[in-house]
Amino acid sequence: MEGNREKRRGIFLTLAGGMCWGISGCFGQFLFQEKGATANWLVSIRLLTAGILLLIIGYIHQGKKLNEVFHKKADAKKLLGFSVFGMLFCQYTYFAAVQYSNAGTATVLQALAPTVILAFVCIRNLKLPKGFELTAVISAVLGVFLLSTHGNIHNMMLTKQALFFGLASAIGAASYNLLAADLLRGYGVYVVVGFGMFFGGLVLCAIVRPWNLMIPLDGETLLALFGVIVIGTAIAFSLYLKGVSIVGAFMGSLLGTVEPVTAIVVSFLFLGSKFQWIDLLGFALILGTVLLLSLRSPHEEA
Template identity: 50%
Template sequence: MKEPKAKGYLMTLAGGACWGLSGCCGQFLFEQKGATAEWLVAIRLLTAGLILAAAGFWKNGKENISLFKNKKDIRQLLLFSFAGIWVSQYTYFAAIQHSNAGTATVLQYMFPVLILIVICLKEKRLPIGIELTAIILSVLGTVILGTHGDFTTLHMTPAALFFGLAAAVGGMLYNMLPGDLIQRYGMFQVVGFGMIFSGAVFCAAVKPWNQYVIWDVGTVLTLAGVIVVGTAVGFGLYLQGVSIIGPLKGSMLASIEPVSAVIISVFWLGTAFTVFDLIGFVMIMGTVMLLTWKQTPKKGD
């Protein structure tokens, strides 16, 4: 019994680490190969979507298109595709382009707090207890990250802060817009086709084939890191791990993503972080732990 659980923990952690590596690969492409967020996101969405959809057909056959039999579900998929997938992906990689993978990933992880605020607004109530603590902690963490304690100076570019906070909004939309689609149809069908639709439209808009990028072995390997490792391998490991240990523990362990992004960016890309950066990181990630702990069922429930 213990061995499958341990395997589930390891797979979930590995999936989150793959996502962190994906962000660092994006930073490498921006810094070393002349890539842009528009170029990378267009290619990633379309290619990763095709990989996921193909995996869905391999696993489920014709059932992989069952969603398209329901017009309401198609409309919801399209909304999720553009307002959820595209917004979250573009703002995240734009934040990396204007800052670094570690900072962008941590700022993106403010999305649970935004989800909490939306829930409070829907329920027409104020946040209380742990909820209020999490909101205050995330705001303070963002302020420290942006100002380094000097409230007269911004220690990151306005674009970095904007896209970092927009990535948190994107994370919220990505998690809330699909509703029960993924539960009813599966990740391969919903996320796969969602990526294909938004990726195809974005490719037509930005024409990535016309943008200059330095093509060499490093470019191919890091692009594969974003598309294959960050999507197919990352999602596969994470979902398999969650199927063993459950979604609650899985969501907590997924917090390894920003931690791995920070560590990899330091040792691989030479990104420098200050003490204030680390304090801001800890405060923002602390909100994830608090909100996950709040959801943990008590004994007797």
């Protein structure tokens, strides 16, 4: 009985963390639609502020161990590479996709990351995908086709920018996972993601200089920023990681599909995003790909 209660708690925490990530994209969509924000402005502020917040949480949990990653030159270089080519690239392309479409569409397109990882693994190992993996790839391609054209190859429903940044965000999420894997095993999420966001934010701030873009810092803006930075970062990571520690990585990957579903529902109900039945079919095909590829055993990704 106690074990079942703990498992239900783990499922709840994992789902809550995924939902927080989904809501985060919707807060970003609100800032783009209503406050004139841009991906440059939002991502630079989000990365820098959220990075500091995660590092504070990490220091509370780990103390001075937080800096151990810099004691090994090779790991420090990996961390800096992850900060730019993993964290910054992933976050920027995702919020740019939100800016040019909506949170639901952007989050679903980013969910193509497992397909990108599968392609990378097959190329690296010089092997063809297995039957169910090939089915998953075909499902993903068909889903993107329906989402972007509604079944008519001569009719683009998504803007070129939305499709470009949406697919780029899938590549970004894949590179994020591939570049972070060894570091996460060695140092933990608060060190890797915290410093990754912090350094990525510093780089982007130096390039885009967000202080030059005048955004009205009224109550709505501050609430939306709280949603993106605190709910979508500190709370989301804390809930999700605690839940996964209870239910395991496999169940966590399945429950994580609540993120795009949440983004779709919230952007439809509260932000005026319009979806047709064929969009929902495209969403279902892409999310089905995620579920199917989650059935792979861990050694198949090594």
